[in-house]
Amino acid sequence: MLDPMILLALAGVGLLAGFVDAIAGGGGMIALPALLSAGLPPVAALATNKLQSMFGTGMAAYTYWRGGFVSIKALLPAMALTYAGSLLGALAVKQIDTSLLDIAVPVALIGIALYFLFAPNLSDADKLARLSFPRWVPLLGFTIGFYDGIFGPGTGSFFTIGFVMLFGLGMTRAxxxxxxxxLVSNLAALTIFIPAGDVVWPAGLAMAAGQLIGGYVGARTGIRFGARIIRPLVVLVSIALALRLLFWT
Known part of the structure; x- marks a missing residue:
């Protein structure tokens, strides 16, 4: 049984993680170390992190949708394939050698940071799409969902750069x-973690309370300031994730 003060501290961490994640992704970089520090075993920490982040991600997704920045109808095929990809990745993780990702993912994240740092004309205005949204977004969802199932860090950054570079979305819509x-990818992971009994519910629900607030405030901040805050935060989060993967894992 976790101490009430630890649960309160985890709620505060959830708020901060939800705020950052709603704008630029990478909330797990804040939440997962906190869960490990609270004494949760690694698998339980990973499972509980998926649960708590689902609340913040769900609140942020709802807020962006209410603001008119997302079309659920257009995303339905991608949502289905993201779920399938994440589920397959989680099921296949023990059969796949993921050691190459230890270097490849940080390099990719640094590349994302450099792109968002130096690319001209990154704004909230939509640009000309390089690929057809209905045809290729489902493939993007399946591929990154599969990656999230087997590894995970940087998933939000990879989705964001895909929507910006390939499909021409402005930063807020991306x-x-x-x-x-x-959110869909997290739900897929939880369909495995929850039946297995890996989720520590008191910790997850305490953080979820903070995530709901952080996710809402973060999404409202992203909508209000758009590319002015999303762009630098994506750069900072991508670099921080890359450094953490290279030197602290």
Whole structure:
């Protein structure tokens, strides 16, 4: 049984993680170490992190949708394939050698940071899409969902850059669409973690309370300030995740 003060501290961490995640992704970088520090075993920490982040991601997704930045109808095929990809990744993780990802993912995250840092004309205005949204977004969802199932860090950054580079979405719309697919991917993981009994519910629900607040405030902040805050936060989160994967894992 976790001490009430630890649960209160986890709720505060959930609020901060939800705020950052709603704008730029990477909330797990804040939440997961906190759960490990609270004494949860690694698998339980991973499962509980998925549960608590689902609340913040869900609130952020709902807020972006209410703001008119997401079309659920257009995303339905991608949502289905994201779920399938994440589920297959989680089921296949023990059969796949993921050691190459230890270097490849940080390099990709640094590349994302450099793109968002130096690319001209990154704004909230939609640009010309390089690929057809209905045809190719489901493939994006399946691929990144599968990655999330087997590894996970940087999933939000990968979705965001895909929506910006390949489908021409403005930064705020890209963040909103990212939150929807991130939520679906988390749900897929939980269909495995919950029946297995891996989730520590008191810790997860305490953090979920903070996530609901952080997710809402973060999404409202992203909507209000758009690319002015989303762009630098994506850069900071991507670099921080890359450094953490290279030197603290």
């Amino acid at each position: 963040s909103g669409n990212t939150k929807i697919l991130n």
